[in-house]
Amino acid sequence: MTPSFNPPQRMLMGPGPSDVHPRVLAAMARPTIGHLDPAFVAMMDEVKALLQAAFRTGNELTLPVSGPGSAGMEACFVNLVEPGDTVVVCVNGVFGGRMKENVERLDATAVVVEEAWGRPVDLARVEAALKAHPGAKALAFVHAETSTGVQSDAAALCALAAGHGALSIVDTVTSLGGTPVLVDEWGGDAVYSGSQKCLSCTPGLSPVTFSPRAVAAMQARRSKCRSWLLDFSLLTAYWGGGAKRAYHHTAPINALYGLHESLVMLQEEGLEASWARHRKMHDALRAGLEAMGLSLPVEAACRLPQLNAVGVPAGLDEASVRQRLLERYGLEIGAGLGQLAGKVWRLGLMGNSASPLHVTTCLAALEAVLAEQGAPVTVGAALPAANRVLFG
Amino acid sequence: MTPSFNPPQRMLMGPGPSDVHPRVLAAMARPTIGHLDPAFVAMMDEVKALLQAAFRTGNELTLPVSGPGSAGMEACFVNLVEPGDTVVVCVNGVFGGRMKENVERLDATAVVVEEAWGRPVDLARVEAALKAHPGAKALAFVHAETSTGVQSDAAALCALAAGHGALSIVDTVTSLGGTPVLVDEWGGDAVYSGSQKCLSCTPGLSPVTFSPRAVAAMQARRSKCRSWLLDFSLLTAYWGGGAKRAYHHTAPINALYGLHESLVMLQEEGLEASWARHRKMHDALRAGLEAMGLSLPVEAACRLPQLNAVGVPAGLDEASVRQRLLERYGLEIGAGLGQLAGKVWRLGLMGNSASPLHVTTCLAALEAVLAEQGAPVTVGAALPAANRVLFG
Numbered sequence: 001m002t003p004s005f006n007p008p009q010r011m012l013m014g015p016g017p018s019d020v021h022p023r024v025l026a027a028m029a030r031p032t033i034g035h036l037d038p039a040f041v042a043m044m045d046e047v048k049a050l051l052q053a054a055f056r057t058g059n060e061l062t063l064p065v066s067g068p069g070s071a072g073m074e075a076c077f078v079n080l081v082e083p084g085d086t087v088v089v090c091v092n093g094v095f096g097g098r099m100k101e102n103v104e105r106l107d108a109t110a111v112v113v114e115e116a117w118g119r120p121v122d123l124a125r126v127e128a129a130l131k132a133h134p135g136a137k138a139l140a141f142v143h144a145e146t147s148t149g150v151q152s153d154a155a156a157l158c159a160l161a162a163g164h165g166a167l168s169i170v171d172t173v174t175s176l177g178g179t180p181v182l183v184d185e186w187g188g189d190a191v192y193s194g195s196q197k198c199l200s201c202t203p204g205l206s207p208v209t210f211s212p213r214a215v216a217a218m219q220a221r222r223s224k225c226r227s228w229l230l231d232f233s234l235l236t237a238y239w240g241g242g243a244k245r246a247y248h249h250t251a252p253i254n255a256l257y258g259l260h261e262s263l264v265m266l267q268e269e270g271l272e273a274s275w276a277r278h279r280k281m282h283d284a285l286r287a288g289l290e291a292m293g294l295s296l297p298v299e300a301a302c303r304l305p306q307l308n309a310v311g312v313p314a315g316l317d318e319a320s321v322r323q324r325l326l327e328r329y330g331l332e333i334g335a336g337l338g339q340l341a342g343k344v345w346r347l348g349l350m351g352n353s354a355s356p357l358h359v360t361t362c363l364a365a366l367e368a369v370l371a372e373q374g375a376p377v378t379v380g381a382a383l384p385a386a387n388r389v390l391f392g
Numbered sequence: 393m394t395p396s397f398n399p400p401q402r403m404l405m406g407p408g409p410s411d412v413h414p415r416v417l418a419a420m421a422r423p424t425i426g427h428l429d430p431a432f433v434a435m436m437d438e439v440k441a442l443l444q445a446a447f448r449t450g451n452e453l454t455l456p457v458s459g460p461g462s463a464g465m466e467a468c469f470v471n472l473v474e475p476g477d478t479v480v481v482c483v484n485g486v487f488g489g490r491m492k493e494n495v496e497r498l499d500a501t502a503v504v505v506e507e508a509w510g511r512p513v514d515l516a517r518v519e520a521a522l523k524a525h526p527g528a529k530a531l532a533f534v535h536a537e538t539s540t541g542v543q544s545d546a547a548a549l550c551a552l553a554a555g556h557g558a559l560s561i562v563d564t565v566t567s568l569g570g571t572p573v574l575v576d577e578w579g580g581d582a583v584y585s586g587s588q589k590c591l592s593c594t595p596g597l598s599p600v601t602f603s604p605r606a607v608a609a610m611q612a613r614r615s616k617c618r619s620w621l622l623d624f625s626l627l628t629a630y631w632g633g634g635a636k637r638a639y640h641h642t643a644p645i646n647a648l649y650g651l652h653e654s655l656v657m658l659q660e661e662g663l664e665a666s667w668a669r670h671r672k673m674h675d676a677l678r679a680g681l682e683a684m685g686l687s688l689p690v691e692a693a694c695r696l697p698q699l700n701a702v703g704v705p706a707g708l709d710e711a712s713v714r715q716r717l718l719e720r721y722g723l724e725i726g727a728g729l730g731q732l733a734g735k736v737w738r739l740g741l742m743g744n745s746a747s748p749l750h751v752t753t754c755l756a757a758l759e760a761v762l763a764e765q766g767a768p769v770t771v772g773a774a775l776p777a778a779n780r781v782l783f784g
Binding site: 012017026028039196228249263332 | 393394396398399401402408411412415417419420422423424425426429430431435438441442458459461462463466494498586588594596617618620640641642643644645647649650652653655656660718724729
């Protein structure tokens with residue numbers, strides 16, 4: 001017989017999920033009610049309004065897709081891109097590559113603007129690609145590349161897209177709630193995120209927002225959306241305003257309780273205060289890491305505060321460091337992916353994991369394990385450096 | 393400021409979600425750990441084995457898709473059906489119609505075998521359709537139509553498909569755990585379900601199992617799967633056996649805790665005992681409804697014990713009855729859908745909602761509200777009739 005599952009105690013400082021606040025966990029455990037219950041429908045309206053605030057948008061079409069961040073990505077592409085369309089896709093990490101896959105599986109053409117992993121998207125080359133492909137349906141890019149810890153200039157990229165008559169499709173999975181995501185100010189058209197990063201909810205929901213321009217493009221389609229599940233023309237009849245909701249699929253009720261609670265907490269803290277907290281924790285972690293003698297390979301100007309790529313000292317087996325952190329302290333940090341595998345660790349400071357407790361624990365544990373493994377680290381300097389940032 | 397959401401107290405006896413057991417809710421609230429954590433990966437293996445047992449299959453490709461039942465449906469079609477294929481689709485309710493949508497959005501041809509809502513799929517007409525369309529890629533049907541409460545003969549339909557060289561795609565969203573779903577015995581090829589019906593978990597996951605024949609068909613595709621998110625050739629690298637998992641998407645960790653717990657509970661009770669419980673609660677409810685003078689329009693031979701269509705007495709406003717049940721007692725029952733809208737209610741007895749408490753409460757509350765609204769019901773007979781079945 002299989003017993004119940006009781007997870008080990010962990011501190012999550014990888015690329016996501018981040019530590020989920022006990023208030024959000026408690027919300028997930030509230031009794032399930034029906035997906036058409038008047039009380040649930042009223043909660044859906046609140047989730048929508050709270051998401052609009054988090055995205056800084058007035059977009060009517062704003063909802064959490066019932067699936068992981070990849071479902072939100074796929075929803076944007078499958079609703080907006082049709083066979084034969086051309087989409088300029090910026091690839092500077094794993095998630096740009098996934099966007100390309102999405103375009104190609106829709107029998108559309110992906111014009112790829114490639115950039116070295118660890119570098120932001122190059123505006124001049126994007127502009128050249130848009131010029132070389134007049135009539136491109138969309139420009140797709142990742143605001144915050146979770147695979148590298150790099151932030152690209154979303155405002156400039158959205159403006160480039162609009163200037164060339166293309167829609168912008170923007171991945172903000174790792175940025176929403178942690179660094180400014182200003183959908184209306186950017187003029188972003190289809191913007192998606194995830195629940196399990198800086199919103200500090202459990203994984204499984206993907207907030208998406210479409211501008212009126214994106215909605216118009218959806219309505220002007222020549223062909224039906226290829227996915228029934230993700231077809232926003234159907235989904236909005238359930239998520240749209242009004243008391244009379246049309247059943248589409250059974251919403252993940254308890255997951256939505258969790259998202260609601262995490263957005264209530266974000267509202268209580270204030271969006272700007274949350275951005276400032278992520279920035280401060282990053283500054284403290286960085287100060288500690290540098291005092292220890294470790295390097296952050298991403299250029300300071302485009303570093304994501306909530307996801308820190310840290311160079312692995314030469315000759316070190318990075319996997320054994322992660323394993324020891326997990327086994328001894330229950331501390332999870334992330335490995336490098338793709339081009340950066342073996343070269344960096346990824347230290348997440350997202351949502352509930354962006355706290356002095358996390359920064360301090362991570363520095364102390366990492367220093368102990370690195371010193372033990374003979375890495376050239378300065379012992380005893382990291383915590384005082386971090387404390388100066390944290391507590392003055 | 394938006395306050396936290398506290399759901400009203402409900403008793404769920406609609407078409408799903410069903411009442412979630414406190415053990416499952418408690419599991420959902422356990423701390424989130426990483427989707428590549430060794431402890432989580434070991435739990436995934438248990439979920440897989442428990443699902444194999446629930447589906448009565450040895451299929452290696454057995455996993456919960458990260459989305460609602462409709463995501464499981466879409467996963468089956470998008471992995472198996474290619475543009476230009478022909479699929480025979482049986483439509484005798486809402487969900488057969490959704491299958492047709494799936495086929496057509498894949499640029500394949502749906503040959504529809506239509507049946508009146510409330511009737512099971514007609515075997516002779518399915519056979520004729522398969523004969524008329526040699527080379528059809530698949531036969532798709534709904535085992536347990538949630539919209540009508542009708543069960544079709546899955547064993548015979550799977551055999552017909554196999555006899556004509558077609559794959560069988562089977563919807564068991566409402567049957568899994570409640571009535572026999574015998575995937576290997578039937579010879580079913582792609583079978584999907586949902587977490588929120590007779591498994592009594594929260595909505596948001598869709599268990600799917602593929603036979604070796606379905607896996608071979610997937611591997612023999614001429615074109616890439618159109619969905620990146622649902623592409624089983626990628627997903628199985630994460631869900632597949634072995635300690636080394638390839639990241640695909642971030643799994644909905646806490647939802648999987650819940651599914652694991654609900655499957656552990658099913659194992660504790662025993663699959664056959666669960667089927668017997670659903671049958672007994674149905675017998676009791678039916679005895680009570682009939683004693684009250686209400687009718688069950690679906691023929692006894694193909695009635696789903698876990699979803700009871702009940703005829704609305706002539707001249708009655710069915711919506712006001714549901715509304716009063718919800719407002720007074722917190723009791724949710726389902727409305728009729730499509731062809732049956734206004735004509736039936738749907739009373740679910742699924743999973744944790746298949747209990748003497750639910751049967752008794754439902755009969756008592758329904759009788760009180762119907763009598764008050766002047767419906768021609770016999771008062772005082774329902775509970776004794778149900779009690780005779782429940783307690784002898």
